[in-house]
Amino acid sequence: MTEQPQTFRIAAVPADGVGIEVVEAGRAVLEAIAGAASGRFAFAWQDFPWGSEYYANHGRMMAEDGLDQLKDFDAIYFGAVGWPTVPDHVSLWGLRLKICQSFDQWANIRPVEFLPGIQSPLRKADTTDLNWVVVRENSEGEYAGFGGRNFAGRGPGGEVAVQSAVFTEAGCERIIRFAFDLARGRAHKKVSSVTKSNAQQYGMVLWDDVFARVATDYPDVETESVLVDAMSAKFVLRPEDLSVVVASNLNADILSDLGSALAGSLGLAASANLNPERRFPSMFEPVHGSAPDIAGQGVCNPVGAIGSAALMLDHFGLHDEAKRVHRAIEATTGSGIRTRDVGGTATTREVTAAIIDNLAG
Known part of the structure; x- marks a missing residue:
């Protein structure tokens, strides 16, 4: 009898600015990891269009029943929140902090890692x-x-x-x-x-x-x-x-x-907002902000978001896969493929593609 793959349901909330770009990058890496897993596990994604643009159209940062929509997912993959048209305390409390506090994500871990090739x-x-x-x-x-x-x-x-x-x-x-x-x-x-x-x-x-x-x-x-x-x-x-x-x-x-x-850069920093008792989904996000000055240009650093995806894999018990992502990040930065915030010239997609190529290493 063929064993059914374990499917992890993930709510994607890219939110604002470069959050959209880095969540796309992280999803690509996670799908590559799943694709190489010989059917052991898979990801089922659902997108939520919440953030400052949603606020402009609805007067709130997320749907009124947004927490109910999120509560049964295995994890939340978050981008970044904030835009010049919305006061920062409104955007933060209306979305990110609302999720963190309502889901009692009381443990936030932020590794400080010095990567090869990063000055x-x-x-x-x-x-x-x-x-x-x-x-x-x-x-x-x-x-x-x-x-x-x-x-x-x-x-x-x-x-x-x-x-x-x-x-x-x-x-x-x-x-x-x-x-x-x-x-x-x-x-x-x-x-x-x-x-x-x-x-x-x-x-x-x-x-x-x-x-x-x-x-x-x-x-x-x-x-x-x-x-x-x-x-x-x-x-x-x-x-x-x-x-x-x-x-x-x-x-x-x-x-x-x-x-x-x-x-070397806030763009490198990963984080996890954990509900260790697993009564609610945990949320994984890069530390950096929405960076309106470079949003949409394809030059933002995806490493923080991809490192956060590795933390999600660890949370799911996929420790070997998480280590593979970390090794791929190190191989990529060590080979000189870096975005401009860390002294390189590569685009977001070029860094992401290199990390995916290095997953096999």
């Missing part, structure tokens, strides 16, 4: 093997959305805005344990916790306390607690000492962008 602004990268991952608490903290704007009736200059960061013991513990579990699978078993608890004496001191308590359950993992300003310096001065860096929503967001810039 880093960090001189140490020329002689040192650097590789770490930023684990971001993705459901609360500074992006919880608590607060408001009041007293507008006082007249010009009288309005007051309150933005509250929310830290729960349960939220801190689950992301910290996630970071420790991840560290146990790495060559350098270390977790660096990042806060600003000297100035933020409530939420971030709670984080520090939970970190200290959870660490006692992982005696085999090295630990350190570092203030965010000191960690920013450490990313530049002592990156070889990093393995897993865990931080709150805002701090990890900023630090991961710094890490990507040190690796």
Whole structure:
């Protein structure tokens, strides 16, 4: 009896700008991987035309029942959100954050990888093997959305805005344990916790306390607690000492962008928004934005989106296939086929085609 292939249902949400181009690139790589799998698995795609153009036509970033439409998929493959015609906080909260928070995608992982053939602004990268991952608490903290704007009736200059960061013991513990579990699978078993608890004496001191308590359950993992300003310096001065860096929503967001810039470009950075319990689909997306200045020109870097596709493969348990994608990316950049943001002249499609050609390696 012939075994039926496993079919993974994926919701594609390219959204805005270069998101459309890089999602197309990632899909091509995933289809190539599936095509070489001898029928073991396949992907079934459904496209969702949400984003800033949808907002212009409907007054909202996604369909009113959009979450219901997405909830039964195995994964969401996301592009980028944002366009000059829509305020950034409207586009972000109306689509990406709406999905992340509604589906409790509380663990955001952002690997910082230094690829061959990519020149880093960090001189140490020329002689040192650097590789770490930023684990971001993705459901609360500074992006919880608590607060408001009041007293507008006082007249010009009288309005007051309150933005509250929310830290729960349960939220801190689950992301910290996630970071420790991840560290146990790495060559350098270390977790660096990042806060600003000297100035933020409530939420971030709670984080520090939970970190200290959870660490006692992982005696085999090295630990350190570092203030965010000191960690920013450490990313530049002592990156070889990093393995897993865990931080709150805002701090990890900023630090991961710094890490990507040190690796050579935000266009290289992959990420996964995970619901580890798998009660809802997880979402995979490049770190970069929608880049309106180059959208539609065919010159954007697809590596971040393709790396995110590899994270999706890992999430599906297709670990060998994920490694093949990583090796293909490395072979491509190492051979000098690069987009212009990393010093090359190749187009988006040329880089994608080279990665597909290198999958067999």
